[in-house]
Amino acid sequence: MMTTANADEFVRRFFGDGNFVWPRLDPANVAVVNLLQPFLEALEERGECPLVLPRRRMSMLPTEMYVIAWDTAHASRVRNLLEAAVAYNWSAFDGRVAALKQSDPVDAAVLDFVGPGTTYILKPSFETVGRATTALQRMVRSLSGRPRRRPTQVRPVGRMLREFDLALASGAVDASATILHEIEQVGGISHENVAFLRVRRLSRLGQDDVLLADRSLSALVYSEPPFLVREAVLGAWARTSVLPMLKTEGREAALRVIEGADPDVAMLVDRRIVRATDVDAAAVSALVAIARGDAELAAALVDAFSLPTEIGEMGRPGSVPEIEAGDAPATVGPVEEASAHPDEIGDATDGSADSWIAWIQTLERLGSPQAVEAPEAEQWQPLWQVDETLAETVDSFNDLNIDALLQGVALLLEHDDPDNPAPKFASALLDRFLLAERFTPADLGAICALIQIILRGAPTEATYDQILRDVLGYSTQWVSVANAVRVIDIADSVACGPAYGFRNNFVTALLSPLSEQCTRLSSSIRELAELVTADLSLGLDWTVQDAVRTADLETQAVPVTARVLLYSLDRGALARSSDVIAAQWPEASVQTNADTVGGDALKMHARNADVIILATRRAAHAATGFITSNAGEGAIIGYADGAGSASMVRAVERALAEWVNVSTEAV
Missing domain, CATH: 1.25.40 (Serine Threonine Protein Phosphatase 5, Tetratricopeptide repeat)
Incomplete structure (x- = not known):
């Protein structure tokens, strides 16, 4: 817990440069002192009540309210309180913590005091700021004196893993991030397995650059990762580094990228990659096989996938020169197919499952949430x-092992x-x-x-x-x-x-x-x-009522001329979401796309879009990676947090609010 001196320093900085609410902290300003006194009491208690402080950037702008939680766990509880107290009645609220900027003096004071991921910023209008303040005062009074909750009961890791898999499979992007953070905080699985979960999530979101920049990638490559993780890393590497080089510079340049990779991602390629569903992962694996002189694997990949012409010609039977193991480049040397590690998240714990029926029976027999992945399911x-x-x-499934079955819904x-x-x-x-x-x-x-x-x-x-x-x-x-x-x-x-x-x-x-x-x-x-x-x-x-309408998102008061790209394989959700955008933001232009692979039209839409919304539940992984890698500089990429049109509309709403903020700051 921070000292009183730290708290005093924080108050001085918060009401200093960039905040005109309480100039020079003048105690003679009785109106401001009386307004702030009940809010500042939270500084002394550090209990369940968050710290609520006003900020006015300029005299002609309405007051913003910073709602500051004491840590990230507290912030998740404060979110529900704000939903009940002010959301949409008196202020727009999308449920997300604010992305504070170290370059802003007030934001910097908050970051230095409680850190990131803890603060919400409410922006009521001139018409609703008074009632928003009253609602927050009521919330503060109801929480005053309550000690901060410090839960000691930890949810079972198996339950969290089940929910993480379900969130990924159903496209619940925000939920998967929250659960992954909880798993990291609670522990119970190795750092290696946490990295596997993180890679799977980044792959689903199409965030190839972030995946390849992950701090754990070097260790992951050498740890014999599960098949899904192996395929995700290879696909990201292909789209980000290897295939663009093949297209622009040719075969030799692409092979040099493979040989010079650090970490040595090519080590992930073995015979199992023929089972991949990501054509980009298959393409880069074929190039690795060609570099190794592994004619059998190269030919198998060329036969199984529709690969770029350059790779197809190099990988056809008789075109790959045989290379002795000792002569192959060190970074792409032959890798024997390794057996799956039964304790790793992502691989089946019982290799005897050779059908859906056998797999469910295995779940019932083992009752283990780690037994739900089946890399062979495609066969x-x-x-x-x-x-x-x-x-x-x-x-007829045994109720005692129901957790394992419900986690299997993800598959x-x-x-x-x-x-x-x-x-x-x-x-x-x-x-x-x-x-x-x-x-x-x-x-x-x-x-x-x-x-x-x-x-x-x-x-x-x-x-x-x-x-x-x-x-x-x-x-x-x-x-x-x-x-x-x-x-x-x-x-x-x-x-x-x-x-x-x-x-x-x-x-x-x-x-x-x-x-x-x-x-x-x-x-x-x-x-x-x-x-x-x-x-x-x-x-x-x-x-x-009109008075309540003024509390809606700022995008209602600012012309929204953004170019929006919606991507999903659910054409019904795309159509419904487009109708809502046309009604709510008529000056915005909308493009929808449901292609399963990248193409010229999708590339053009991605490069021209100001806002891109991806529905990962009904999406092709190759297409999401293609979209994010071709997005224009400064494009705002959002994700639908679910499987339907409401999830997509909510993502559009959040992204357009961010677009308005960025556009306003630029002016």
Whole structure:
């Protein structure tokens, strides 16, 4: 805990340069002293109450409110308090901590006092700043004197790993970051395995440059990583370094990049890479095989994938000169296929699983959350061909090992075929979520994805109605303003489904509680909810009073002329999100794309976009990496935190708010 001197120094700096609220900390300014006194008491207590301090950058601008938590764990609790106290009633609030700048004197004071990731900045308008201040005073009074919560009960690592896998598979980007941070803080798995999780997440987001700059990459390359991690690193390396060089400078230049790589990423290439699903990883692996003189592997990769012409010509049978092991460049020397490490996250713990049925039986027998990855799943019989048998296996699954089964949902979502769904299997897993009463944000994302699979399977009216009634039976546990985005994702998915009898009742039951509290929703989320209910003629009212409208995002008061690129394989979510953008920000231009691989059109859209939003649940990894690597300088890249249109709209809203802030600062 910091000393009183540190606190005094912080107050002096916070109300110094760049803040006109309390000039020279003049004690004779009675009005300001009386306003600040209840807020400053939190400095002495350092309890559950956050430190709330006002800032005015210029006299003609409204006051901003800095809400400062004492650490990152406290910040996560403060987020919910702000949602209840002021969000959308009196100030815009997207739930994210502020990205404070060391170059700003007030921000620097906060960073030096409590560090990054702890502070929210509320920006009410002139019309609502008084009521926002009153609401914050009420919140401070309710928390005054409460000691800070220091939870001692740690969640099981297996539970956190299950939620992390589900968050990744369902596209819940923010949730996956939060869970990964929790795993890093709690421990229970090795630093090496934490690095594996981090690489998987960065790969899903298409952040190839960040992945290759990760501080753990050198150790990871030499540690025999799991297959998914191996493929992710090779794909990022291919898109960032090797394939661009091959295209611009030719074969010899690309081979020099491979031989000079540090760390030696080529060590990750072995016979298993033929099972890869990332064509870029396969392409760079073929080049490594050519450099080694491994004609067999090069030919296998050329036969299995549609590789660039230059690689295809070099790798065809008879074109690769055989090189003795001792003559191969040291950095790309032959690597024998290594056996999987059973204790590593990402590889199966029991190699006997050779089908989906055997894999589920292994989960039931071992009851281990580490037994859920199956690198061989691409070779198994497709899910839709064993749909009914899988559903029966899930129905009879031992309840004692339910965690392992629910973590396995991530693997189902990874191998979901949009054109050939497995609706009975998805329905059985959905029942397990409901019976286990698992409704965390990651779980709700998975539930939404399972409902989408069921709908693509064209259920009968009786089956469909029963599924909706089952889900609705537990809705009181998770339908709330705090989960508004997840709720609308699910409601919109059902609204786009078959027009059976219970559909409208289901959507009404989910959205009515949100309609009653619509002043707590942002304008774009209200717009989307109104589109959903209007499509079904439900008659729910989403209008708000003019006084409340002034608290919506600053983007409402500033012309938004940004060029927006939306990427997802879910064309329905793209269309719905485009409609909301057109209604909320009519001066913005929107491009949508659902290509599975990079191309000239996608490259042009990425380079021209000011704001790029990626939905990783329904996206091709190669395309997301292609988009991020071709994004224009200064482009703001955001990620939908879920599987539906509401998640995408929320990401657009956040990104456009950031775009407005950057544009305003530039002026």
